[in-house]
Amino acid sequence: MNSSVAGEVPAAPSSEKSGRSISRLIRRVHMFTGLFLAPWMLMYALSTLVMTHSDFVFSFYSSKSPTMVTERELDYTRSFPTNVTREQIGQQILQDVGLDGTHYVSGGKDGKPVVVNRQHALVAQRITFDASKSKVVIEREEFRTPTFLERLHRRRGYNHPYALEDTWGFTVDVAVVTMVFWSLSGVWLWWELKTTRGWGTLSLTAGVVLFAIFALLL
């Protein structure tokens, strides 16, 4: 109904009007959230394809893991008391070299170097502190699209004490809750289109039955 001629036609009952406005709202939310979250959905779809076909994808590369390229080598004279954990050492090194952010620490036992794996969405970095040589070596991972996609897919957020990590976690939460909304609102929107009910019922039933069979048998 065109709003400019709304006054010339008999007024619809109020329940019908509110039904239409709810339907219009759902349609708009379905569309605008879809447009906003399109990059997340593309990333999840492409990264899943990369992960399920990893043998094929990595056959285009000379090695399965990307090579590490040395960025910088620094003299590092700070000494740490023996009661300090390797996590605290890692945190301090990152702050000293100006790379504070999401990371995990390995090594550091029996005189072995402390290795700080600094996570980045684009290229990960590895910071190695060898106390016996008073040296810090900063390496970065060679960029590979499949590795980048897989890393983004696996990043959940919330696990580290950094605001950016929580922001990413929040966007992932929004994306997954919206996926549930799209599923349910899509069924609602389809049901309103009377001409598509036949084929729509067939599509929905085929999907639900197939999924149920797999859920029970696999």
Add this chain to the structure above:
Amino acid sequence: MTFDKINRRTHLYMGLFLMPWLLMYGVSSFIVIHQSWFRSEEAPVWEPLFEKSYSRPVNSQGVNNEPDLRAAAQEILKDCNLEGAFWANKPNPDTMHIDRFSFWEAIRLTYSIKDQKLKAERQRMRPNQAVVRMHFRGGYGQPTFLNKFWGLLVDIACIGIILWVASGLIMWWRLPKLRAWGAVAVGGGVLSFLLLIWTL
């Protein structure tokens, strides 16, 4: 039939067909992100299933999931009527482990080559754990037709998502009244995503 109509119908019917997968990925992702809310980290108890004398030569030297080891594991599973998806490893020369898994349960087989004993234990999954197992299942590496067909459906779901994005963008562009707000949504999404990736 016009291109617009084909585009709309593709978006709609594909959406209806793949709705259970989208719902499953949405719910399972939420559970994975917020594991502590759903007690997903708590492993269910292992119940004994059987323990029996068993003999089969295992020639593999023990690299996880190497073809020879998988072939031997598959034979053992066949002997026990437990064929399906599995992982195999040989932590030491005398022991072989087979993890036979499905959405709703896990069966752990321990074959003691030296003692010629085969022990099986079962773990039943809660619904939240079963949904998460569906999420992580994909690819074509496991035996049986059903496993490979599930891999195909996961691929179809991924291609479906890419097509939804493409057909959704076309549908939006064909609605002149919504172009401005739609552009704000697309631009906002792309910029937020790029900014996060750049800084994350």
